[in-house]
Amino acid sequence: MEQLDTDLSESDFCGFFASLWGNKPFAWQNELAGRVLQDSPSAETDAGAAEAGGSPWPAVIGLPTASGKTACIDIAVFALAVQAARLTKNKQITAPRRVFFVVDRRLIVDEAFKRAQRLAERLAQATEGVLKAVADALRMIAHGCSTGFENERPLVVQALRGGTYRSEAWMRNPLQPTVVATTVDQLGSRLLFRGYGRGHGVWPILAGLVANDSLILLDEAHCSQPFLQTLQAVKLFQGDKWAEQPLDRPFYPVVMSATPPDGMGDVFRDESDEPRDSQHPLGRRQMASKSAELIEFDGSKGGGLAEKLSQEALKLLSDERQAIVVFVNRVSTARETYKRLLSRDLESVLLTGRMRPIDKGRVVQRLYDQQLSSSDSQDRKLERPIIVVATQTLEVGADLDFDGLVTECASLDALRQRFGRLNRMGRPIDARARILICSA
Numbered sequence: 001m002e003q004l005d006t007d008l009s010e011s012d013f014c015g016f017f018a019s020l021w022g023n024k025p026f027a028w029q030n031e032l033a034g035r036v037l038q039d040s041p042s043a044e045t046d047a048g049a050a051e052a053g054g055s056p057w058p059a060v061i062g063l064p065t066a067s068g069k070t071a072c073i074d075i076a077v078f079a080l081a082v083q084a085a086r087l088t089k090n091k092q093i094t095a096p097r098r099v100f101f102v103v104d105r106r107l108i109v110d111e112a113f114k115r116a117q118r119l120a121e122r123l124a125q126a127t128e129g130v131l132k133a134v135a136d137a138l139r140m141i142a143h144g145c146s147t148g149f150e151n152e153r154p155l156v157v158q159a160l161r162g163g164t165y166r167s168e169a170w171m172r173n174p175l176q177p178t179v180v181a182t183t184v185d186q187l188g189s190r191l192l193f194r195g196y197g198r199g200h201g202v203w204p205i206l207a208g209l210v211a212n213d214s215l216i217l218l219d220e221a222h223c224s225q226p227f228l229q230t231l232q233a234v235k236l237f238q239g240d241k242w243a244e245q246p247l248d249r250p251f252y253p254v255v256m257s258a259t260p261p262d263g264m265g266d267v268f269r270d271e272s273d274e275p276r277d278s279q280h281p282l283g284r285r286q287m288a289s290k291s292a293e294l295i296e297f298d299g300s301k302g303g304g305l306a307e308k309l310s311q312e313a314l315k316l317l318s319d320e321r322q323a324i325v326v327f328v329n330r331v332s333t334a335r336e337t338y339k340r341l342l343s344r345d346l347e348s349v350l351l352t353g354r355m356r357p358i359d360k361g362r363v364v365q366r367l368y369d370q371q372l373s374s375s376d377s378q379d380r381k382l383e384r385p386i387i388v389v390a391t392q393t394l395e396v397g398a399d400l401d402f403d404g405l406v407t408e409c410a411s412l413d414a415l416r417q418r419f420g421r422l423n424r425m426g427r428p429i430d431a432r433a434r435i436l437i438c439s440a
Helices: 010-021 027-039 048-052 069-089 106-125 129-143 184-191 203-211 225-238 281-286 304-316 331-341 357-369 374-379 412-419
Strands: 098-102 156-160 178-182 214-219 251-256 291-297 323-327 347-351 386-390 404-408 432-438
Touching: 010 027, 010 069, 010 106, 010 129, 027 069, 069 098, 069 106, 069 129, 069 214, 069 251, 098 106, 098 184, 098 203, 106 129, 106 156, 106 178, 106 357, 178 184, 184 203, 184 225, 203 214, 214 225, 225 251, 291 304, 304 323, 304 331, 304 386, 304 404, 304 432, 331 347, 331 386, 347 357, 404 412
Parallel strands: 098 178, 098 214, 156 178, 214 251, 291 432, 323 386, 323 404, 347 386, 404 432
Antiparallel strands: none
């Protein structure tokens, strides 16, 4: 019988992560990987052992923005690969084979999809070391046995959202390790036997694949409360509480949010010293100073809200603050603010949820090309100042990093998300914000 070159264990996760991305995982990523692997049944135990100790995945991953939460995909894939050893002993795989990264923002769906694609490509191309061991383990799982797996794909990755061609290639093999980046409506319709764009004969297959052998990573759940409640209800139907015959397949809905809904237990948080260490990348991000001023104004004078927003954005511009974002609550306000900036000697950009996906994609790519992404922000030098006017489409959207922020007053949850776009990487700059509230 053919065996894996390396027996995978919890101690291999750090090397796996470093081989993928060129840097070690954060402490919380290591800790979460340890929990998932420790609480999952090993090759020597049965599936019931996991239920006795609770779910290997927490109900909530309560971490702030820019903490690297997308790495939960890597953790899930590695945890599944570790269980390949169960196949050699005729044991059932108890880790979820399908990972659904769900967020109600198309921009984040696209970013998660690209990251998962890079993960899949690295695994498919691996020829040695821990990446090769993980790739072969996933091939074994996709094949369903421990021999003859060489031609299988280690990991299938799919984007599932509106405005694009929808492929259901991920549903062809229920054994295949898979990552799907998707929006709430796309996954929700499939979970509830109403798959968009598919015939009714396929609906039960899609529902079965989504609700079984699956990990649902719901990002920014405060934007998707009804969907979260639906996931929780499905979980109850599958368990001992409501089901006439409980299903022996994993189904883990996990909320990822800095502002998790009230009343949820089993919240995983970063208890390490890294967020409080100013010399650590995570500490620089979370300890970054972002001074904010609340400005009350009379909206019946001086051109109203749009005029005031544009004025405050221009005031924030300086030699140090060259990239400013303006957040508004309505599309009409965004358009009016954008029009007032067009005559200025700077670059102005409008980004709203009503834009066509192809146009929005071009705008975001243009911002990336100008080095506004978090990965480019440390050493960026802009040719000219830029002001981006956006609605909530950018609130938990693209991975962009700004020097200054002006926002219309909104709920506390929304403000927290918006401030996540300000000095996202903790650069040594005087990052400032203005919160405008109309008194009239």
